[in-house]
Amino acid sequence: MAIEEADDHSGEDHGHHLPAVEDWPKGFGEASWWPFITAIGAAGFYIGASLYVIATQTDLLGIAVGPAVFVASAFLFLAGLYGWVYHAFVAAYWEGDGHGRGLRFAMVLFLGSEVATFGAGFIYYFFVRTGAWENLPELVESGNVLSSLVIVNTIILVISSVTLHYAHIALHKNDRQKFIRLLAATLLLGVVFIGGQALEYYEFIVHEGFTITEGAYGSAFYGLTGLHGLHVSLGAVLLGVVFVRALYGQYDAEHDTSVSTVSMYWHFVDAVWIFLVVVLYAGAIVLG
Amino acid sequence: MASDSEGKTFDRETLLDLVVNAIPLGIILFFILAFALINPFGSNPVNTAIQFSIMAVTGAALLVLTYVSGKAISEAEDELEEKGLELSEEAGAGEVAEPESEPTPETTDGDDEPAA
Amino acid sequence: MVGEQLALTALMGVFLVAVAGFLARMEDWRSYTPLAGGSAIGDAGYGGHAEKPAGIVRWFTTVDHKDIGILYGIYALIAFFWGGAAVLLMRAELAAPGFDIMQAQFYNSLLTSHGITMLFLFGTPIIAAFSNYFIPLLIGADDMAFPRINAIAFWLLPPGAILIWAGFFTAPLGLGIDPAQTSWTMYTPLSAEQANPGVDLMLLGLHLTGVSATMGAINFIATIFTERGDEVNWANLDIFSWTILTQSALILFAFPLLGSALIMLLLDRNFSTAFFAVEGGSPILWQHLFWFFGHPEVYILVLPPMGLVSWILPKFSGRKLFGFKFVVYSTLAIGVLSFGVWAHHMFSTGIDPRIRASFMAVSLAIAIPSAVKTFNWITTMWNGNLRLTAPMLFCIGFISNFVIGGITGVFLAAIPVDLVLHDTYYVVGHFHYIVMGMIAFAGMGALYYWFPIVTGRMYQRRLAKMHFWLSMIGTNITFFAMLVLGYLGMPRRYATYQFDGAIAPLAQVTTLHQIATVGAFIIGFAQLIWAWNMVQSWYEGPELDDADPWNLKDDGMFGREFQWFETQKLAADGGESEEVRADGGEVETDGGEATGRVSSDPRSDGGYRKAVRRVDDE
């Protein structure tokens, strides 16, 4: 990997960062194909979704075309993302910590926008909770939505936040072993959580017959847990990246930007989950 | 600089600048009082609570932002003064002269076609 | 049938690829790029150090904020012409009461496309064009905080536009994918029940552009917070950056919320969820979510133009912006308050009268910071040394239009008035005074003001003034007629007005509609003049002879962006080619900091080829 090579361009750095030097196309200090590729990959998700919708509403296309485009776009997107992140941030990594402040700040801003993203879903839920709160699915009537599975899952997610926090502290103390172990534990707990969610969906859909079309509560339930599940999955991917980079020894007490941004994200997703359990699971059955 | 005491940060000048946001705040306060006194639609716990919290929350948010930004700007001014830098937007060009005399109130059409 | 269509499409695809390939290979592609070719800066800068790829590849791979700004600008202007064409067709249809040149369905499609295009594909991107190009220059930064995220954010937009417009391309093929007819507000249940995949494509496209806008907003906030040059802090941050900062904060909370609402609508349409169904969240929920986004959106669109005018107007008044800090604080106040007024768009929906009343209160309060700015602009001009250049004319027109647009807004904010005027042409008149009369005007003014920096040339002044006067006259004819139409009770969003004379007097309504149509075509014609002027001047306009085309130095108004421009020109003219990166790139030796200071280079006192007279040379 080219990490060690990127050294002689730090001369004119004054806190600002010039775009990475050994990018593709080579030799053009100010140009890169990666953003374009990433954007086309991202747009491909939308085009895939469009083709799927067209296939369901007309008979112009096979139903599989949309999903296929979607998956292909995912590869394009990930390739672009890899190239972009690698050249923009990793390649210039050891030059200094010029990116750190901006990236952390950007993560805070992103989480602010996430509040609005989740906000719309929660507003919907409060709307039905205070308005059309009838025709409830059997699961809610019986109080079974709040199963032991959810409680265990919640505990798992909370613990994962704690392990991540201590992993970061260990990194600051330059205790590499402990850092990697705790990071691995976090990743594992995250994956277990996702598995638990999948299991819950399976139980609800297959055994309880409670689906997304199941009235007002079903929309809220699958909309919010689904959105959250996507976020946890993304968080797990990010943790995975951090973990691999940690194995390569790319972090130490001064070089921890992505560790701290990813852990901000993870704590946020954790907090959303707790809020979600309180209002969507517990809130649905108390004062029912 | 940043360590300035409260009293100094919000000096007369700054407070005068902040008056501009006191007016919308005053209007909101006026309506809060008016709606508390005159209440033709009756009260209902939920809706009355929403009614007042819309005004109160926006007003409070305005207050907080005005305070924070006023503080940041005023501290930044002190910092600039310390450095002896120009305060204006065009700054950086310390050597650019200020217009000296009162500009003459004349309207020129400065946009004519160039002669060929 | 379908087979033929597919073959045709494939053929078109091959053709397009061939054209693109041909263009990419054209040797002198570079001469089409700004600052290149014969421009004053051009040739010398290209020495052995051309670091940007040649040809069209440059534009796909660029991460330079200036290039991306140009891309945003071109994108926005294409959208402007699309939206303009749509509305001219609509106005033509409305020239007479009956269905004369189109059916209601097509009218509705045009209406939808016009609104969405102008707000999301023209308004937001044209602002991004200016902010990308100039914010880093104004705050003394090398580039945006995240140049590549910047590029990604831009490249999400073209696919977004294609999805939004898709229905128009596929409708003639008879595939059953038609343009959406939801109007820009996409109110449920209509939008949830309209069976037409074109609606889904539009929603997906909108979501994509929203993602792009959010990425851009994060980037701008991070840039303004963390990338400022050493000599820029909160006390001397320029007014345009302040408005972009506030706008970005609004985007940060408004657009993701719209994004979620769009997804919920898509789920309702395709997976039978109940988000906006009567038995679920109810159609009113859509309106709440939409306007919680929508009202901030109007300020997202209008704050940066206000910043542009606050920046440009003083330059031609010969004095500093009056009450600079008032403008800053009132900008911030608008930002906050705009989240507390959304239900003034829903006064007539039967929401609780107590809640309605408090939205009226906040809406009236938000008028104050808007009015404060108006007074500041007027006071800036008062006793000033006015120079009526094209940018200045657009600024003055902007203020004049805001007086009408703003005051009609205050009237609408009063519940009793709104209940009469809601959903009439009065509302259309109100917001067009703002979106056309302010946003487009400020955009045009800024385009003229900065044209010399971007191209190194000067536009044709007489055409620019014609453009202004025709736009100003057209705008006021069209939208004043609409205000009157609203008073007469003409409802908005109709393709025909063959109604019962008891609703409104048909004869007067017809006349006013015809007046509005004439005005609209005047505006349209003015934009053709402008387009010609831009293209022609870009290639053949007179080159600048120095970096101060507006004689700003005389008044001590030589802003940072022109100071930067001067360092570029000096480097280029002085033959110090190694200092200049590819056309218009940074001066490497002292990077962004150089932008903050007039170069002390001895040549700054002259020594240019005299190509044109400066603006005010007589």
Ligand code: HEM
């Ligand atoms: C002076 C402050 C303003 C006030 C008090 C105000 C008030 C209002 C009100 C009450 C309405 C709803 C009318 C109705 O549908 O019955 C309205 C509509 C509208 N306003 Fe404003 N407005 C103001 C400024 C602006 C600005 C700055 C913009 C744009 C940049 C704007 C854009 C719009 C738009 C687009 C609509 C129509 C939305 C639709 O129904 O399609 N307004 N305004």
Ligand SMILES: [Cu+2]
């Ligand atoms: Cu509004």
